[in-house]
Amino acid sequence: MIVDKQGFHFFSDFSSMEKDVSSVIVESWLKGWSLSRKVPLPVGFKSGFKVDVGDEKQKSRYVFPKLNDDFKELSEAIDEPWVFLKVCASVDEVSPNIPGNWTIEPQGYLMTCFRPMDFPEMSLSQDYHLEFEEYHSTYVVKILAQNGELASTGRVALVDDFAVYDRIITESHHQRKGLGRFLMKELEKISLSKGISKKVLVATEEGKLLYQSLGWELYSLYTSVVIQA
Incomplete structure (x- = not known):
């Protein structure tokens, strides 16, 4: 494990992970995500955060820096569909700590x-x-084909001295052409x-x-669960 000057902990591989994810990083990421998605900024909820997303398939999201009783009790209290619970923990850790009516999404990675x-x-x-486009401290880069088709797009939201990258997408028939790397380079130029x-x-x-090839490091495993309708 490596500790930087600000006390944030970084992990060189999965096996060395510990349970001390920084709430500063999680909150800043969530603020950037909210700015990028044009939804209200997060508010504190017990040891985590809540965002009222307002989407039909994502009414709200609760995000916790660690798996604890707050997360477990919330999973037992919620019974409505399309409310997401998210936590910096592995799928294997989360699975035995939630009721069986929750669906676990594929493993995510906070980087x-x-x-x-x-x-x-x-x-x-x-x-x-x-x-290029700009809104709410968020900068959008689009790569378009000569016929006007969107080939690759991504966003970076600048908040709390962090550049929060979001919605990095390259369409399938434009992949393996280096567009993703070029897009990331343009986003970094902005930040x-x-x-x-x-x-x-x-x-x-x-x-x-892709991100690891560009020098990003895994900070924590990240798991999302939801009750589907």
Whole structure:
């Protein structure tokens, strides 16, 4: 385990993980996620946070830095569908601590990168061009094909001295062309231009491989559960 100057703990592999995830990182990530998704900012809820998302398939989300009694008691109290509980813990840890009516989503990964990302020399193919958008401290980068089709897109929200990366997507028939890496480079340019170098995101299994290749590190496993209608 590595401890940086601010006391945040980083883990070099899954086997060395401990239970001391920083609530500062979790809250900043959640604020950035909320700004990116244009929903209300999180509020404190016991040892975690709550966001009223207001979507038909995600009414609200509760996020906890660690698996504890607050998380367990909430999972027993909620019986309505499409309220998500999320926690910095593994699927294997969460599974025996929730009632059987909850569905566990695929394993997620809370990741950080506190230095410039590692990029090879690259340029955008003449078959594509960039477009930019900005709202609520959130910057959107789009890579479009010459016919106007959206090939890749991503967002970075700047909050609490963190760059929160969100909705990093490359369409399937545009993958394996380096667009994801180029997109991440453009997003990092924006955050560095604003004096922000600390980066955080939550990745899927597939996305984790890309981010690790760019120098991101696994900070914590991240598990989501929901009661489906």
